[in-house]
Amino acid sequence: MRDWVLSTPSRTAPIPNPQSPIAPEDRAQLTFERLFGPEFGHGKTFDLPRLKAALHALGAPQLRLPPVIHIAGTNGKGSTIAFMRAIAEAAGLRVHAFTKPHLFALRERFLVAGDVASDDALIGAAERVASVSTELTQFDAQAAAALLLFSEAPAGVVLLETGMGGRDDSTNVIENAALTVITPIALDHQVELGPRLADIAAHKAGILKPAAPALVARQQDAAREIIEARAEAIGAPLLRQGVEWDAYAHAGRLVVQTETRVLDLPPPTLAGAHQIDNAGLACAAMLAWRDLPDEAFADGVAGARLQARLQPLTRGPLSAPIRATGGEVWVDGAHNAHGAQALARALHAMQRRRPAPTIAVVGMRARKDADSFIGAIAGAVNHVIGVPLSEAHVAPVMMTAICDLFGIESSAAPSFEAAMQNAAQFPAPRVLICGSFLLAAEALRVESG
Missing domain, CATH: 3.90.190.20 (Mur ligase, C-terminal domain)
Structure with missing residues (x-):
């Protein structure tokens, strides 16, 4: 690259450091921390049976949901969900979504029938969860609160993002997903998930469900082999990018092609060539789930919004x-x-x-x-x-x-x-x-x- 020279300030950047303003109080976050402890560094064990027992005491909200699309992966989950949500809403569907991380306030993670949950609604859900168990991790409690809220409001689909991994993740209490989606897998969270790509892929592949189609982004060989072996072992139909479907840019547009349908769409609103793959994965997933009109895909890809993605x-x-x-x-x-x-x-x-x-x-x-x-x-x-x-x-x-x-x-x-x-x-x-x-x-x- 061309060399650009900065003469000042020096390498140590001796510039004054004014005090940054304090962010407004996040009432919902404070409530979850008070009831369940910090989200990270809590020292509690990850225990899905404990979460399932708490959900049973709450009336098993995970069994009373609209169709669930469960999403795991290392990168691209948020963007893929943003595209999926926009496509579903363009088709006239109300959407529940549980995602992470948030930028400004915890409630951003909870989309209930198309609207971000209020602090009051989240606090009420947190207190209901705490009434049956305070031994849950905070993320367990967040997932339980999301499932409660989703089970009590009508919607056409639930978009459920894993917090970390998949197999042992709090969101993996869903037994009958309509569809699973795996975005690109790479090295991250190695302390919790394992040092090798194959170890991490084994966690991500843990969301696959028997008979539920699994939409899979293009993967490195070590991850792909793990996903394919898991799918074969449990009988999950695989729809892999570059095999059963693909997405690519052509003449300034996004083309998504499956074995039965071709979509010629406007380019994604989110910047970067990687958003071609994310938008393509979202389209392929929604095609595998329901027969939606071409206009919904075009409007969704062109209308999706997500902050802090290039x-x-x-x-x-x-x-x-x-x-x-x-x-x-x-x-x-x-x-x-x-x-x-x-x-x-x-x-x-x-x-x-x-x-x-x-x-x-x-x-x-x-x-x-x-x-x-x-x-x-x-x-x-x-x-x-x-x-x-x-x-x-x-x-x-x-x-x-x-x-x-x-x-x-x-x-x-x-x-x-x-x-x-x-x-x-x-x-x-x-x-x-x-x-x-x-x-x-x-x-x-x-x-x-």
Whole structure:
């Protein structure tokens, strides 16, 4: 890549660090933490029988749901669900969805008949769950609360995203899914799921159900073989990208082709070539589930929205100084090597359209693999600025040390604001804020004023 030089500030980015504003109180999150403890680092065992017993005491809401589409995978789950939701709603269906993570408030994870659940509704559901068991993990309790809310409101479909893995995940209390979907599998959460891709794939494949079609994105061989073996063992029909269906860009449009139908659709609204695969997977899944009209797929693909997925910042105060120089700002929640690879491909494509110094502002949680993330994005950026997060994180100076190993110019900033001031000193830069949904949320909050 062309070398772009930043003369100041220095590598240590000595810029003042004003105190960031405190986010509004999240009443639902505080309630779940009070009743069940923290979502992470809780010390409780993962115990599906315990969750099933609690659900039985609540009247077995998991058995009183609209058709369930269960989604697992490492990356692309949120985008795929966003496309599926938009397609279903374009077809006139009401949608329940349980997803993670949230950006600003816990209630974002709970979509009930097309509307984000209120704090009051979530708090009420949490208290009902706590009345039968406070020994559940917080995510167990979230899943139970979602199932309660979904069982009590009419809808046409439930889109249910795993929290981590699949086989032992809290959402895997669903016994009769209409469909399962597996997005691309890559290395992440190795401490919990195992060190090898095959170990992780075995967890993800645990959501497959006998006789329920399984829509599978294109996979690395080690993951694909595990999924195929599990499907054969339990009798789950497989619909694999590149075999029984495919999706690709052609003449500026998205083409989705199955063995019985071809869709010629507008390009996805979400940016990046990887969204062709995510939108294609969503379309293939909905085709496998129901005979929906072509217009629903076209409107859904063109109308899906999801924050912090290669999202351009175009109107607010955060991006204004950089836009004033002719630059651009993007934000993405990618936090593992596979996600970083997708970002690198997108950045290369942007560079072909407009050559510019590419600056990655990166903040990562302590439990994430910063080495592999930075290594995956290294060839697509000119400079990395490491920033701290409000929770346990990889120290910015550690990021600069990692960048040194990959031969990337870098600096450590004492705050996100300082990092953006640093980035604005490049000529008409392309700035990508990434590494954590926590950092993405902070960027979107500042941009909104």
